[in-house]
Amino acid sequence: MLSQRLCKAALALVFAENEIDRKGHEFELQTTLEEWRQAHQQLRLGGAPESPAARHPPAIERGFNDLEIHFQSMAQAVEAILERSTPKSDRAALAQLLHHEPEFLRRMHALVGLYEQDARLHIQQLQWLGLIIMSVILLTQFALQLLVVRPAVQIVGREIERSEMKYEHLIESMTDGLVVFDPSGRVEFANRRFGTMLGYDTEKLLGKPAANFIADPDRRRFSSMLIAADLGIEPVDLLLRHREGQVIETIASPQRMSSLEGTPQGLMLVVTDITLRNSMEKRSRQLLDQLAHANRLKSMGTMAATLAHEINQPLGAIANYAEGALSRLSSPTIDPLELVEPFVKIRRAAHRGAEIIRRTRDFVRNRPHQITLESINDLVHEVEELSRIEARQRGISLELQLDSSLPPIPVDAIQIQQVLINLVQNAFAAVEHVEQYRRRIGIKTGVSVSGDLEVSVSDTGPGIPSEGADAWFEPYMTTREEGTGMGLAIVRSIIEAHGGRICAEAGDDGGARLRFTLPWLAPELPDSGRSAKTEAVCHG
Numbered sequence: 366m367l368s369q370r371l372c373k374a375a376l377a378l379v380f381a382e383n384e385i386d387r388k389g390h391e392f393e394l395q396t397t398l399e400e401w402r403q404a405h406q407q408l409r410l411g412g413a414p415e416s417p418a419a420r421h422p423p424a425i426e427r428g429f430n431d432l433e434i435h436f437q438s439m440a441q442a443v444e445a446i447l448e449r450s451t452p453k454s455d456r457a458a459l460a461q462l463l464h465h466e467p468e469f470l471r472r473m474h475a476l477v478g479l480y481e482q483d484a485r486l487h488i489q490q491l492q493w494l495g496l497i498i499m500s501v502i503l504l505t506q507f508a509l510q511l512l513v514v515r516p517a518v519q520i521v522g523r524e525i526e527r528s529e530m531k532y533e534h535l536i537e538s539m540t541d542g543l544v545v546f547d548p549s550g551r552v553e554f555a556n557r558r559f560g561t562m563l564g565y566d567t568e569k570l571l572g573k574p575a576a577n578f579i580a581d582p583d584r585r586r587f588s589s590m591l592i593a594a595d596l597g598i599e600p601v602d603l604l605l606r607h608r609e610g611q612v613i614e615t616i617a618s619p620q621r622m623s624s625l626e627g628t629p630q631g632l633m634l635v636v637t638d639i640t641l642r643n644s645m646e647k648r649s650r651q652l653l654d655q656l657a658h659a660n661r662l663k664s665m666g667t668m669a670a671t672l673a674h675e676i677n678q679p680l681g682a683i684a685n686y687a688e689g690a691l692s693r694l695s696s697p698t699i700d701p702l703e704l705v706e707p708f709v710k711i712r713r714a715a716h717r718g719a720e721i722i723r724r725t726r727d728f729v730r731n732r733p734h735q736i737t738l739e740s741i742n743d744l745v746h747e748v749e750e751l752s753r754i755e756a757r758q759r760g761i762s763l764e765l766q767l768d769s770s771l772p773p774i775p776v777d778a779i780q781i782q783q784v785l786i787n788l789v790q791n792a793f794a795a796v797e798h799v800e801q802y803r804r805r806i807g808i809k810t811g812v813s814v815s816g817d818l819e820v821s822v823s824d825t826g827p828g829i830p831s832e833g834a835d836a837w838f839e840p841y842m843t844t845r846e847e848g849t850g851m852g853l854a855i856v857r858s859i860i861e862a863h864g865g866r867i868c869a870e871a872g873d874d875g876g877a878r879l880r881f882t883l884p885w886l887a888p889e890l891p892d893s894g895r896s897a898k899t900e901a902v903c904h905g
Contacts, residue, residue, distance in 0.1 A: 499691075536556050537556055736775050741776075741820060752789050755793065756806070765809075
């Protein structure tokens with residue numbers, strides 16, 4: 366609990382052996398005290414600051430009154446320790462803190478018990494209401510099953526079948542060879558044209574190592590492409606060896622194969638004859654675009670079908686349990702306790718459905734916190750690609766102004782992209798109601814006046830108020846009806862965790878500009894074109 370953390374931090378501060386340790390423990394104690402106070406205040410108000418007494422039964426209110434004495438005594442003791450008057454006064458304050466902390470915990474435990482009793486009473490009252498709600502849910506579920514889910518599954522199934530047929534027809538009708546290698550360099554897939562080019566049946570190529578048909582001069586080049594992080598977009602010359610021994614000069618267009626989670630899965634090559642170099646380069650790019658498009662359709666169709674199938678299972682379970690509960694209700698001697706088990710199973714099935722959705726979302730990003738050297742411009746480009754379709758649909762111009770001389774910086778790439786996506790999404794909402802020709806959002810990278818890396822996202826929306834912009838970064842603060850108010854608070858937490866700062870200020874075009882800096886050991890860069898920012902609200 367926070368009270369125990371408070372005591373530990375106070376002990377560490379009072380008995381610190383040097384000034385450096387004292388400063389660290391003093392910061393920890395101050396931070397813990399603020400968290401403890403905020404948590405106590407939120408629990409005390411119970412979500413109704415205008416009338417807290419109306420929110421609590423008398424027993425809970427009395428429990429809060431008994432707890433308040435020990436809370437205030439402990440807070441005063443911590444404040445006395447933070448004043449750092451004398452060692453003797455620090456130990457006296459520490460003794461006061463340790464004296465009240467056990468009683469605070471005991472009364473807090475009793476208060477939690479009162480909350481549990483009150484919650485059980487509410488649950489009993491809500492059980493009957495749950496019967497009515499479950500009936501409505503059952504009817505709604507049946508309607509969804511008949512009118513939405515079943516037709517949707519049929520449509521998705523037809524689209525998957527059509528997409529797979531189109532994909533297979535496209536691959537086999539290619540006049541160029543196509544081959545996919547796994548990470549070890551063995552053939553995972555090859556079309557008919559690639560097998561004909563090398564004198565093999567396609568089935569006999571599967572599982573063979575690339576060394577069997579990559580000519581000796583280009584084996585090192587192929588090995589580099591197989592493990593390269595960035596393959597580029599330009600075709601490369603590649604010498605292949607025919608089954609009968611002759612060398613075939615080709616141009617190979619490489620493309621990295623990745624899983625839905627973004628994990629590298631191997632290498633794809635579209636191979637054309639070098640004698641058709643000028644014409645085949647254009648055809649190869651067109652075929653790659655078509656393949657990528659068909660692959661996206663197939664992947665999205667597969668995901669939609671899987672999601673519809675998995676969600677249908679917990680929905681069916683909810684329907685069955687609800688129907689069983691309704692059957693029991695028809696009995697004149699129904700015992701309400703008999704309905705507890707069906708409702709527990711309904712809740713379990715609902716949680717399972719939520720878990721399916723959570724897994725579907727988490728497959729996009731499922732990795733621990735990791736700091737790596739990243740190019741901020743590359744991160745901005747990836748965010749721009751993710752936001753490009755939505756910007757086009759909304760009629761918004763998304764403009765980039767990136768400093769190409771910026772070296773890599775140690776950051777958590779996923780978290781910084783999350784910051785950028787949040788800022789871009791806020792900018793989308795800001796320009797939504799302005800004239801379409803004025804809907805512009807700009808992302809700029811560069812070096813700040815202090816020498817840190819700086820990124821800004823600006824829009825042409827209504828701008829920020831002259832006062833109160835500081836509240837933008839507070840939790841639950843939002844200007845949109847559908848907003849949660851957590852976006853900018855999360856952004857601030859991520860930037861501060863990286864040792865940076867975030868600011869909100871008026872933009873050049875009358876809109877708003879949110880910019881953040883990240884510390885780094887940057888080389889000497891020219892100061893030309895830099896100007897100090899004014900009237901900015903900064904956090905860091």
